Amino acid sequence: MSVNETKKNFITDIIDAHAESGRFDGKVHTRFPPEPNGYLHIGHAKSICLNFGIAEQYGGLCNLRFDDTNPAKEEQEYIDAITEDLRWLGYDWDDRLYYASDYFDQLYEMAVELIQIGKAYVDELSQDEIREYRGTLTQPGLESPYRNRPVAENLALFEKMRAGAFKEGEAVLRAKIDMTSGNINMRDPVMYRILDAPHPRTGAKWKIYPMYDFAHGQSDSIEEITHSICTLEYEDHRPLYDWYLDNIEIYHPQQIEFARLELSHTVLSKRKLIRLVQENHVGGWDDPRMPTIAGLRRRGYSPEAIRQFCDDIGVGKVKGVVAFHKLEYHIRQHLNKTADRVMAVLNPLKVVIENYPEDLVEELEAINNPEDESAGRRKVPFSKVLYIERDDFMEDPPRKFFRLAPGREVRLRYAYFITCTDVIKDDDGEILELRCTYDPTTRGGAAPDGRRVKATLHWLSARHALKAEARLYDSLFTVEDPEADSQKDFTDFINPDSLRVLDPVFVEPSLRHAKSGDRFQFERLAYVVVDPDSTPDKLVFNRTVTLRDQWSKARKKGGGQARKKKGGNR
């Protein structure tokens, strides 16, 4: 996997500056800290590539740490899925798999320490009262009446919280910082709350759980992380991150914030993704239309393409929206080099070669991947009755349509030149089949007399073709930003044609033993992947992405009949 070793950005600038000043002895140790409350998505991939990538770039290490401080939301299913996706993306953390919950005992001791030095207190204000006392963005907050309890009382109360003597919401442990701070995170933030929920890892041992802010920095510290990279919305939390570390007086990593990925034509918030799943707008977390890693995998995306994409978009502090077509660019780029070409006909039109012998079957040689000679060659059977794509024939073709038409000659890829001699229709005028003749001297697709044709068509021998199912996926949303309209719900913009199932379609017999996850290019159509729903009797193909299509682009622009604007004013 080629990674740009010299890729520079504002984070590497910071790291280089640290190396210069000697702050971390030139060491680089990062971590990827997902909360196991959902599946990983393409936005996480950016963070993953960043954290693991930077560690690799500097010869350092990157830990995997599950940020599991809220048992009300977290599940083992997500831990397993996240682990699988990370491995699939190609990352490895050796034995450095950690959980914030591993540190619950130490965190508790740190809290006790802060109480002892008078910097934390047990507050018995209700949740609503705490909100009122907090003040607003423009007005300072008020100190809680419980703020100045004696240390001994705080210690006893905190112990009672731990022992389960309070119910949820009856008491919290707060840091004693500054209720007038312009940064609301510093207005005596909650350190511990009571949660009456079993934890996936610690079970019923704890009744109190640390908040993110009280767990994250110390976890980084315990693991001796040097650079704690997170997204922009934690900028306001950095003073608190620093405050805990400084007051507990332990090793102090550097938090650095970057702009999270925004992608057009999709949503990336866990809240919205979970709604797509729960409201059955999609088939699950791994639905090929989902921007999750599992979804992209099932869609046919490769780890290489995702990593290249992340490398391409870079990292900065400016929020922006990356066009979805950029992701598509990278998967095309990778699959063009690696995917074997095969022929498939999605919408068949029967073609009878009138001058071809009735029972003859020829095995014609086809190139598996013109971009990769080592992919080798295969045989494709040719016979008298064929299928071609219905779109590849027009009875009355417009000017720039180069494919088959009455009287016109085209090439069948790797086979022969054929000429359309007749169009057979039913009573309604629907085209049933085409009659053609072939030129035996053009076997393999080259004309000895040097004459040329303007189009090359893919085809299948009708009696050898395999039936299969094709799932044609398109963008899940019809608009660039489904969240832009505050009057409407993002689900209002779901594309009703985001999945079109074609059954049956026909594919060449060489595909008989294709396995789930195998990726191919259906020549002239699309890149596809074999779906896990496939059975030995019936393959199911998911369309990953279409090929770039100049013809349909030209057609959209006005059928190729370039015409000058009237009026002529500029």
Next chain:
RNA sequence: AGCGAGGUAGCUCAAUUGGCAGAGCAGGUGCCUUUGGAGCACAAGGUUAAAGGUUCGAGUCCUUUCCUCGCUGCCA
């Protein structure tokens, strides 16, 4: 209004830290082609949000203004 962050090509990012504003993608034009794919070539795209200042020299430093985003969970 308070605190914080940010504004470089349509989009995503660079600019050797004060020294000729450059790439990739998208869009455009042409070439080539046994995928209308792939590939190749070329052109275009900018008042660096704005104004002022320092300087031989400013995207970069200073001042002011404008605009965008985040923050008032016992979520992360």
